[in-house]
Amino acid sequence: MLLAIDTSAGSSVAVVDGDLVLAENSTEDTMRHAEVIGDMIRQTLDDARVEPRQLDLVVAGMGPGPFTGLRVGIAAARAFALGIGRPVVPAVSHDAVAFDEWSAGVRGAVLVVTDARRREVYWSSYDLTDAGAVRSDGPALCRPDELPYPDFERIDATQIGAGALGRVVRLQRERGEQPEFTEPLYLRSPDVTMPGARKRVTR
Amino acid sequence: MTREPVVLGIETSCDETGVGIVRGRTLLANVIASSMDEHARYGGVVPEVAARAHLEAMNPTIEAALAEAGIGLDAVDAIAVTSGPGLAGALMVGVGAAKALAVATGRPLYAVNHLVGHVGADVLADEPLEYPTIALLVSGGHTSLLVVRDLVGDVELLGETIDDAAGEAFDKVARILGLPYPGGPQIDRVAAGGDPKAIHFPRGLMQPKDDAKHRYDFSFSGLKTAVARWVERAEDAGEEVPVADVAASFREAVVDVLLTKAFRASADFGIPRLLLGGGVVANARVREEAARRAGLAGVSLRIPPLSLCTDNGAMIAALGAQLIMAGHRPSELGFGADSTLPVTEIQVARS
Ligand SMILES: [Zn+2]
Numbered sequence: 001m002l003l004a005i006d007t008s009a010g011s012s013v014a015v016v017d018g019d020l021v022l023a024e025n026s027t028e029d030t031m032r033h034a035e036v037i038g039d040m041i042r043q044t045l046d047d048a049r050v051e052p053r054q055l056d057l058v059v060a061g062m063g064p065g066p067f068t069g070l071r072v073g074i075a076a077a078r079a080f081a082l083g084i085g086r087p088v089v090p091a092v093s094h095d096a097v098a099f100d101e102w103s104a105g106v107r108g109a110v111l112v113v114t115d116a117r118r119r120e121v122y123w124s125s126y127d128l129t130d131a132g133a134v135r136s137d138g139p140a141l142c143r144p145d146e147l148p149y150p151d152f153e154r155i156d157a158t159q160i161g162a163g164a165l166g167r168v169v170r171l172q173r174e175r176g177e178q179p180e181f182t183e184p185l186y187l188r189s190p191d192v193t194m195p196g197a198r199k200r201v202t203r
Numbered sequence: 204m205t206r207e208p209v210v211l212g213i214e215t216s217c218d219e220t221g222v223g224i225v226r227g228r229t230l231l232a233n234v235i236a237s238s239m240d241e242h243a244r245y246g247g248v249v250p251e252v253a254a255r256a257h258l259e260a261m262n263p264t265i266e267a268a269l270a271e272a273g274i275g276l277d278a279v280d281a282i283a284v285t286s287g288p289g290l291a292g293a294l295m296v297g298v299g300a301a302k303a304l305a306v307a308t309g310r311p312l313y314a315v316n317h318l319v320g321h322v323g324a325d326v327l328a329d330e331p332l333e334y335p336t337i338a339l340l341v342s343g344g345h346t347s348l349l350v351v352r353d354l355v356g357d358v359e360l361l362g363e364t365i366d367d368a369a370g371e372a373f374d375k376v377a378r379i380l381g382l383p384y385p386g387g388p389q390i391d392r393v394a395a396g397g398d399p400k401a402i403h404f405p406r407g408l409m410q411p412k413d414d415a416k417h418r419y420d421f422s423f424s425g426l427k428t429a430v431a432r433w434v435e436r437a438e439d440a441g442e443e444v445p446v447a448d449v450a451a452s453f454r455e456a457v458v459d460v461l462l463t464k465a466f467r468a469s470a471d472f473g474i475p476r477l478l479l480g481g482g483v484v485a486n487a488r489v490r491e492e493a494a495r496r497a498g499l500a501g502v503s504l505r506i507p508p509l510s511l512c513t514d515n516g517a518m519i520a521a522l523g524a525q526l527i528m529a530g531h532r533p534s535e536l537g538f539g540a541d542s543t544l545p546v547t548e549i550q551v552a553r554s
Contacts (some may be wrong), residue, residue, distance in 0.1 A: 005303075032539065033295070033299070034294075034295040034298045034299055034539045034540050035537055035538065035539040036537070037299050037302055037303065038302030038303070038305065038306060038312075038536030038537070039536045039537055041302070041303060041306045042306045042536065045306070052306065052307045052308075052309070067251060067254070067255075067292070068254070068291070068292045068295060071254060071255075071257075071258050071292070071295065071296050071299070072295050072296070072298075072299035073299070074258060075257075075258055075261055075295075075296045075297075075299040075300040075303070076299040076300060076302065076303035077303070078261065078262050078300070078303075079261065079262065079265070079299070079300035079301070079303040079304040079307070080303040080304065080306065080307040081307075082262050082265060082266070082276075082304065082307075083276060083303065083304045083306075083307025083308045084307045084308075085276075184255075184258065186255070190249055190251035190252050190255065191249075191251060192245050192249045192251070192252065198378065198379065200431075200435055201428050201431040201432055201435065202431075202432050202435045202436070
């Protein structure tokens with residue numbers, strides 16, 4: 001049984017047992033990750049009637065996603081895992097969206113797109129076959145008019161479901177796949193200006 | 204809780220990831236991971252760089268603190284975390300981690316004020332702090348003058364900087380003098396051989412006309428500009444800039460304003476006690492001059508050990524323990540990071 005946390009878009013927390021989502025709570029609010037995360041974890045555990053120590057691992061959605069909110073969920077997932085002495089498993093947040101499409105019966109090549117703010121988008125491409133959803137490219141960042149794979153079916157997501165993320169991670173682990181990305185998928189360097197020559201205050 | 208509570212404190216308001224553990228008034232661990240080296244190349248703290256570093260340092264720092272204290276998480280009775288003031292994105296990392304840790308361990312969570320935490324650091328000293336006390340908290344992020352009547356119940360802000368923090372002024376003047384970041388220790392180093400009276404730099408908000416509105420406030424931006432003007436004039440005249448004298452004179456101006464206002468508050472309020480806190484207290488001249496003026500004024504001066512003056516988790520844990528021992532209920536989990544949290548809010552979201 002696992003706890004999954006994702007704050008790459010809104011906030012979402014789920015308890016997943018096998019392929020079953022026992023409880024899931026989500027909000028699309030992209031401004032209040034730090035405020036909601038604690039109550040959301042506690043509520044989801046209560047809804048699932050699960051004690052923290054019954055969990056075997058914690059899944060952390062690593063993005064891609066806007067930095068400030070994304071970090072709240074990763075920090076929470078890692079600290080929760082530390083708190084129960086269980087491992088944390090990093091996951092690509094877009095995988096949850098592709099998995100939802102696959103579960104709904106969609107097959108073929110798809111392009112998952114999420115908002116990166118500042119007039120940019122994050123994208124990942126997937127092959128959905130009867131065997132499952134496999135990421136073929138990405139995650140990456142670009143301007144909306146520069147999106148690749150125009151012939152793929154485009155899926156714009158505003159929310160990453162922690163339930164789907166937990167389910168897809170369970171499948172990936174069953175197949176013996178190791179997490180491909182263990183660090184936050186910021187895909188953007190911090191905004192910094194290197195100090196140039198000192199500016200004069202007198203003319 | 205009959206015995207003294209063991210509290211784990213998490214601090215991420217600026218560029219130090221701090222985790223401390225106390226038992227009541229006893230320090231068990233104080234571990235700090237700093238991202239200062241990463242900011243050095245930018246000449247100042249870059250909020251996004253700091254926040255990224257907090258996320259990477261958080262779990263290792265918690266584990267290091269537990270190891271230093273020689274306890275497991277099961278021995279921790281409560282968790283305390285800085286809710287503000289500070290850099291929003293940096294604070295959120297600590298808040299997210301602390302909430303999850305509290306839910307995972309089933310322990311109560313206390314969301315506290317960073318500035319009051321600086322005052323709280325002193326309860327870890329051997330003798331208890333007497334109240335009321337004046338507190339002067341000076342760092343790269345804040346310059347605040349407080350009157351603390353009760354650590355867990357009555358803290359009032361007398362004044363603060365209206366522009367740059369004192370630590371920021373040190374960084375900026377170091378840059379003017381071609382010295383690396385962080386500026387405080389650099390200025391201290393080169394000022395050692397300089398004459399503090401060589402140049403009279405302006406003292407901000409010290410004129411009689413400032414008294415009505417800014418009696419206890421600080422301003423360092425004019426001082427920084429004055430230093431830049433002075434250096435440019437010397438350079439334009441083809442003179443060699445007397446770096447030691449400029450540094451010593453600048454430092455003297457900062458120290459003079461800080462301490463004049465602090466001792467003024469002490470006299471105004473009839474409170475013969477002054478507590479210093481914040482990273483700028485590392486500055487040798489600040490400590491030396493504070494001790495001299497305290498002796499003259501008959502004020503008892505408290506300066507926590509340096510490792511408890513700079514931002515750290517132990518001070519947050521210490522304040523959390525004081526709240527618990529005073530019977531305060533934990534915080535509700537819905538609080539957020541508040542970058543401008545007023546000092547009067549000692550605990551946030553009390554249930
Ligand atoms: Zn501070």
